[in-house]
Ligand code: AN0
């Protein structure tokens with residue numbers, strides 16, 4: 437495996453899920469793979485799960501993780517090419533990336549969408565510089581448009597808890613006070629479209645996801661109708677993807693609290709499990725009663741973040757050791 441951005445990068449999903457089961461059952465069985473190997477984990481943004489699960493997975497594989505918080509531990513980095521660097525940025529990615537690459541074998545990068553310039557974000561301008569200038573396998577730890585380690589963990593969780601061969605999975609927009617990226621819903625849609633599930637997306641008008649990720653997934657604008665008979669409810673806020681109106685890219689179009697997932701919503705489902713990638717704002721995205729219910733999977737879902745990234749690191753180490 438070269439880099440990890442999209443569902444296609446993991447290949448056959450049944451094979452990947454079987455590998456995930458093996459890694460989960462026996463996390464230390466591949467400890468020899470990471471011997472004398474180093475992964476650089478570069479964070480331009482905050483994280484709890486991604487940072488900790490990546491380090492834990494690296495240790496499970498016998499690999500050394502180095503974590504760098506850009507702007508706190510390092511110099512502030514310029515990310516745009518061709519600019520006069522007379523501001524507060526002391527170093528350019530163009531030098532920083534090959535320097536970091538010279539100290540490691542694999543690079544993981546978290547760099548959220550700026551939500552200002554759709555073309556800059558959707559070209560994955562920052563992560564692509566890491567691919568181009570590092571010459572190392574790159575893992576997106578949530579970049580401008582994707583969060584593949586999350587979506588893979590979500591798929592593992594659905595596979596573990598499903599009671600039907602082809603469960604109904606609903607991705608639901610929910611309100612949030614701040615403008616959030618589309619990376620989590622983009623990747624979730626991309627992975628669910630590739631998985632053997634009945635997938636439905638529900639959101640207010642204007643929040644249509646980029647067709648690159650939404651594909652041919654069914655969109656149901658009536659949230660209650662979308663929830664009917666569902667087996668899994670996956671809640672997430674996202675800002676306007678700017679598909680129908682590019683001028684609205686990154687904006688908050690709605691704070692409609694009737695979209696908060698509460699018991700009345702869950703009542704029309706087929707006793708659905710509740711999922712969210714976390715961090716979650718209680719009583720904005722989901723009511724206390726729903727997230728505290730036994731049907732809430734948010735903790736096992738977060739625990740599976742170690743499994744998903746360990747499969748990815750294992751595949752990369754196997755390729756490096758060839
Ligand atoms: C981020 C997002 O929505 O992309 C990270 C989620 C894993 N969430 C927040 O910034 C609250």
Ligand code: CP
Pocket residue numbers: 482483484485486487578586713714715
């Ligand atoms: N779900 C997730 O990626 O969480 P963090 O932002 O805490 O890493």
